[in-house]
Amino acid sequence: MTGKFITLDGVDGAGKSTHLGFVADWLRQQGKEVIVTREPGGTPLGETLRELLLHREMDADTELLLMFAARQEHLAKLILPALARGAWVLSDRFTDASYAYQCGGRGIAVERIAALEAWVQRGFAPDLTLLFDVSPEVAEARRSAARAADRFEREADSFFTRVREAYLVRAKADPGRIRVLDAGHSIAELQAEIGQLLQGLM
Ligand code: TYD
Numbered sequence: 001m002t003g004k005f006i007t008l009d010g011v012d013g014a015g016k017s018t019h020l021g022f023v024a025d026w027l028r029q030q031g032k033e034v035i036v037t038r039e040p041g042g043t044p045l046g047e048t049l050r051e052l053l054l055h056r057e058m059d060a061d062t063e064l065l066l067m068f069a070a071r072q073e074h075l076a077k078l079i080l081p082a083l084a085r086g087a088w089v090l091s092d093r094f095t096d097a098s099y100a101y102q103c104g105g106r107g108i109a110v111e112r113i114a115a116l117e118a119w120v121q122r123g124f125a126p127d128l129t130l131l132f133d134v135s136p137e138v139a140e141a142r143r144s145a146a147r148a149a150d151r152f153e154r155e156a157d158s159f160f161t162r163v164r165e166a167y168l169v170r171a172k173a174d175p176g177r178i179r180v181l182d183a184g185h186s187i188a189e190l191q192a193e194i195g196q197l198l199q200g201l202m
Helices: 016-029 044-055 060-084 095-105 110-121 136-145 157-173 187-199
Strands: 005-010 034-038 088-092 128-133 178-182
Touching: 005 016, 005 095, 016 034, 016 088, 016 128, 016 187, 034 060, 044 060, 060 088, 060 095, 060 110, 095 110, 095 157, 128 157, 128 187, 136 157, 157 178, 178 187
Parallel strands: 005 088, 005 128, 034 088, 128 178
Antiparallel strands: none
């Protein structure tokens, strides 16, 4: 028996974290064991790498490699064992964020990210990705209303415009897995849409 792997992604300020609890509750109501986790992070070592990634200045390739080092640890120690015993795993961000931020945002060649993905994931991918899409203006307003900005959140609007575009390009290339949700909709509307998508996995 294996569980399913669901990821939530989108630019900072799209509101994905708001919906994480809803997805977890929905699945638990179906009797699933649910593990909620996040990237970068999710393991003790991964959380240490997260602190560095969010707050220390570093070269863009170093950033990419640390993202995948954290991801390797996350897969090996938490995600794959949980799925193998039948739990469902819900992650706040995963590899689509590396394509969006490190490729789209920082400008690293897509082949480099694809090579690391192949190394670390060996063909493994989420069963469903909820991509929260929102205009740069709304995302920026939500970011400024939130707590102190980390290294990514301090980037210019043009960075987030490129990140958003990269997410949408990925969604277009893999529409079966990546479902784009208009984060401008009300929370109730989004929850109805999310419920339908989850129903499709049952
Ligand atoms: P985020 O989910 O935004 O954390 P919080 O809601 O607590 O601010 O994730 C932290 C940042 O990490 C976010 O700005 C995007 C970035 N990130 C990447 O650049 N690449 C990646 O592969 C991942 C997983 C995250």
